Amino acid sequence: SQQGEEDPQALSIQEGENATMNCSYKTSINNLQWYRQNSGRGLVHLILIRSNEREKHSGRLRVTLDTSKKSSSLLITASRAADTASYFCATDQGGSEKLVFGKGTKLTVNP
């Protein structure tokens, strides 16, 4: 079952620009997580935001969560070519033992 759905599916920007990706989900959650995957590699955890938090920052990353709309956004500021990757959101479906991942947003940052 697909819980999170990222939007857009693909995004192409120039270095230095900001990139915004969105995630929508269907059921209640305890937390929402964002991961990055470079081509052909494993996923790397970026940030976790709890259901009682509205915004969280980590370096150039800013994540927001709106539980009333069941949506989250990931903002990458001042993007770099090295940010080129696929980005996935994952939710725990209200404390479930497992995470459910979306299909991801493929970000290309052009030098």
Added chain:
Amino acid sequence: DGGITQSPKYLFRKEGQNVTLSCEQNLNHDAMYWYRQDPGQGLRLIYYSQIVNDFQKGDIAEGYSVSREKKESFPLTVTSAQKNPTAFYLCASSIAKGREQFFGPGTRLTVL
């Protein structure tokens, strides 16, 4: 060096053969997971284990089997019953349910 390893990186199998993918972690995590990823797709959960000697089916367990005899190890067997096994397989571990997961580098399985 703490981490999670998977081997082999690439695996080729003939139709009708069973193959076992290795996953080892030295992070002292209780929970371990196996995912399948198809091109341009997200991750789908195959099996997961919250504790040694216990595991549960995920969303697409048919044609797969696992064991969890040691905390550090969670091997996945892709059996001949799996109709379309060619995919990228990812193993992950977590200190507890709902927490961040640490992923291995993946194994790309191709059925010839």
